[in-house]
Amino acid sequence: MKPLDTVLVHTDKGQETYLNLTSDYLYWENNGRLYSYHTDEVLGGKFQDNSLSIVVYRKSRFRFFKFSCENGTHFENSLSSTLNPCYKFFLIVYNPISGTGTSKAELFNTFLPVLSLTPHRYEVYQTTSQGYPIPLIERIGSEFTDVIILGGDGTLHLLLSALYKRNRQSLKEIGIAVLASGSRNSLAVELHGKSFNEGIYNILKNCTVLGDLMLVKTDEDSLLATTAVTCGLGADLPYEAEKNRNLGLFRFALAGVKALIMPWKHYFCSFKCEKSDGEEFERIGEFLWISIGNNKAQNLRNDEIPFPYAYINSGDMDAVLIDPIYKLMTTRLFFQILNGGQHVNNPAITYIKLKKAEIKFEQCSVFNIDGEMHFSKKVEVEILEKALKYYGKLESFN
């Protein structure tokens, strides 16, 4: 096939060669070897200071090539128009404390070197514990076309909830991406698998999924969540763990051990829901744990699958109700959850597909909403179908 564009370049060893671009391939020869990348693998290229730099993605790794060249502007433009028909202005948000505190290094060492070879624009914002500034929230949609989060599920939950309150219209317009650098990162795992680099690829190749959101109403607030609303032991454990955030991921194991040593607790509440088939369901009494999920809620580190039948774009939510069982049975149940979601067959579990639910306690209780702790007597949860454009792919991982 005749190339769309060709440019004479020199390799770092001073050898002369031609870079050739067709509608499907970028290729060149060097030292008798043919380098050929499908345009699906080429992420970008830039001409600057007599150098033409190219970045490609193959086998989950980025590879950078640098050539010297007298005039590569025309070639850069041909490459951009072949690869990136629509230009983005990304707001990149990183949370310096999420996960093991690696988001800043991952942003500057991995993501930005790739992004800087594309024609997209970006601005970087570092989160604080005080929430998002209103002027920044107001620029989303009108200026920023997309938001990329380097953090955990909680960082995204706080951003979406701020958008719901201050800039709701933007939720229909923007794309949202999460690059995993939190503790669990359930949404990132749902959309990119366990690979940080795959997330970057999905963003730059514009792979998107129209997915669902959960609207969560507490006594005093309306919030948006992407992953799960949990109460009972599933909220108490992470609440305890957060008090020891300085211990890193070890905080979760410590909270688990502490719970097993301390007197065991059951939780009295009412759970009401409208199932996906339209039927009403209600149960009042003691539970160990109630979780309502919008995706599988996997995590980066093990094979845990709390909601094995859930999908971010299914149009419904999955609830797991755990009966008031005791320590030994709970330990067995945890191993089943960790073992690829085998708990669904445990007799202590009720697994329901639903559209709407209400959980009500007699007193103010802790609810874990996408990993953030909220206090309320009651929460109402409703699915908002296909309410957000997420960057990612579902077919490879579900």
Ligand SMILES: Nc1ncnc2c1ncn2[C@@H]1O[C@H](COP(=O)(O)OP(=O)(O)OP(=O)(O)O)[C@@H](O)[C@H]1O
């Ligand atoms: N600069 C900061 N200093 C202290 N806390 C911060 C800062 N920026 C954000 N936070 C807090 O970080 C929390 C969100 O962290 P996030 O949930 O993203 O990480 P994680 O808990 O490690 O990951 P995951 O939710 O995936 O388990 C929020 O409570 C927010 O207030």
